[in-house]
Structures are given as structure tokens and as C-alpha cells.
Amino acid sequence: MQAYLKLDHIDKTFTRGNATTEVLKDINLTIEKGEYVSIIGHSGCGKSTLLNIVAGLTGATNGGVLLENREVNAPGPDRAVVFQNHSLLPWLTVYENVKLGVDKVFAKTKSRAERDAG
Ligand SMILES: Nc1ncnc2c1ncn2[C@@H]1O[C@H](COP(=O)(O)OP(=O)(O)OP(=O)(O)O)[C@@H](O)[C@H]1O
Ligand SMILES: [Mg+2]
Structure with a gap:
């Protein structure tokens, strides 16, 4: 069975001038409908960045998000942050x-x- 929400090999890198920050590396997660998931970690580890990618507010550098098998590439009323x-x-x-x-x-x-x- 396909997952309801699938985070597939997500990398996220921020680049500012010459400085590059690798925030997320190879994040994989599947969540079923009705499942309740908490993402925990120290300040700055990338929790909000990951949620912003799921919301479609920012893009992943590599990999992507699938919601019911459809790629997420923009905000929509089916996801909220x-x-x-x-x-x-x-x-x-x-x-x-x-x-x-x-x-x-x-x-x-x-x-x-x-x-x-x-
Ligand atoms: N737009 C951006 N440009 C450059 N760096 C960014 C940007 N957004 C986030 N970062 C950096 O990415 C890292 C992760 O930030 P993020 O806000 O996702 O962390 P967090 O886990 O939500 O932290 P907190 O627990 O404090 O909310 C931090 O080092 C942050 O400085
Ligand atoms: Mg945060």
C-alpha cells in the first residue's frame, strides 16, 4: 500500500553568498492517514525547514514530498502549517x-x- 504522505530522500541546503549550510540530508519518512507524528530535535536541526517543504512553501534541494502519490510543489489547502x-x-x-x-x-x-x- 502507498503511504498517505511520503518524504522521499529529502536534502535541503541553504546558500548565502559563498556560505552553504546543509540542513537536511536524506530524510525519509512515510506517514499513514490518521497517524500522528512528532518531529523532535535541538533548535536549528531543521524541523521547521522540513515542515515548510511539506507545506510547499520552500523546495527541497534534492528529493521530494508525495501526498497521496502526487508530488507537492506548492502550498495547498490539503496541507497546513x-x-x-x-x-x-x-x-x-x-x-x-x-x-x-x-x-x-x-x-x-x-x-x-x-x-x-x-
Ligand atoms: N532561509 C534560510 N536561509 C538560510 N538558512 C536558513 C534559512 N532557514 C533556516 N536556515 C537555517 O537552517 C537551520 C535549520 O533551521 P530551522 O528553522 O528549520 O530549525 P528548527 O529545527 O525549526 O529550529 P527551532 O527548534 O529553533 O525552531 C538553521 O541553521 C537555520 O539557521
Ligand atoms: Mg522551528
């Missing part, structure tokens, strides 16, 4: 921060009850 900082509104609750994006993307296609349940 709650950012660590910058984009969070501190006067809203966690739920309200998440709801902002859900309401924006699904305003026309899902009822309020469905958006709440999702």
Missing part, C-alpha cells in the same frame, strides 16, 4: 490563529460546523 512566530497573532488563542487560515481557504466550500470540526 502553523508558524512558530512572525505570522501568529498573540492576542488570539491558538484555536483562533488556526481558524483564520481555515476560514479563509474554506469559506465558500465548507459550512461553519465543518470548518470547526476540521
Whole structure:
């Protein structure tokens, strides 16, 4: 059976001028639908970078992400990331921060009850 989400041989390198930082090297992970996975590691080890690649916000240097066998190469409503900082509104609750994006993307296609349940 194919995995729901497959991270396939992902490398990520950031280049700034002459400096190159290899952040992710050969990351492989398969996640089934309904499975709950935590990625843990020290600050700067590349957790957010990996999530950004899954979200389609940044590309992998090598390898890629497959969601239900389709390659991820852009953001889409089938994947969501709650950012660590910058984009969070501190006067809203966690739920309200998440709801902002859900309401924006699904305003026309899902009822309020469905958006709440999702
Ligand atoms: N756009 C970028 N350009 C250059 N380097 C970057 C960029 N984004 C992240 N990095 C570097 O990649 C490494 C991984 O960063 P990342 O934010 O993915 O770590 P993290 O595991 O999420 O850390 P934290 O636990 O602090 O959130 C760090 O060394 C960071 O400085
Ligand atoms: Mg992070």
C-alpha cells in the first residue's frame, strides 16, 4: 500500500553568498492517514525547514514530498502549517490563529460546523 504522505530522500541546503549550510540530508519518512507524528530535535536541526517543504512553501534541494502519490510543489489547502512566530497573532488563542487560515481557504466550500470540526 502507498503511504498517505511520503518524504522521499529529502536534502535541503541553504546558500548565502559563498556560505552553504546543509540542513537536511536524506530524510525519509512515510506517514499513514490518521497517524500522528512528532518531529523532535535541538533548535536549528531543521524541523521547521522540513515542515515548510511539506507545506510547499520552500523546495527541497534534492528529493521530494508525495501526498497521496502526487508530488507537492506548492502550498495547498490539503496541507497546513502553523508558524512558530512572525505570522501568529498573540492576542488570539491558538484555536483562533488556526481558524483564520481555515476560514479563509474554506469559506465558500465548507459550512461553519465543518470548518470547526476540521
Ligand atoms: N532561509 C534560510 N536561509 C538560510 N538558512 C536558513 C534559512 N532557514 C533556516 N536556515 C537555517 O537552517 C537551520 C535549520 O533551521 P530551522 O528553522 O528549520 O530549525 P528548527 O529545527 O525549526 O529550529 P527551532 O527548534 O529553533 O525552531 C538553521 O541553521 C537555520 O539557521
Ligand atoms: Mg522551528
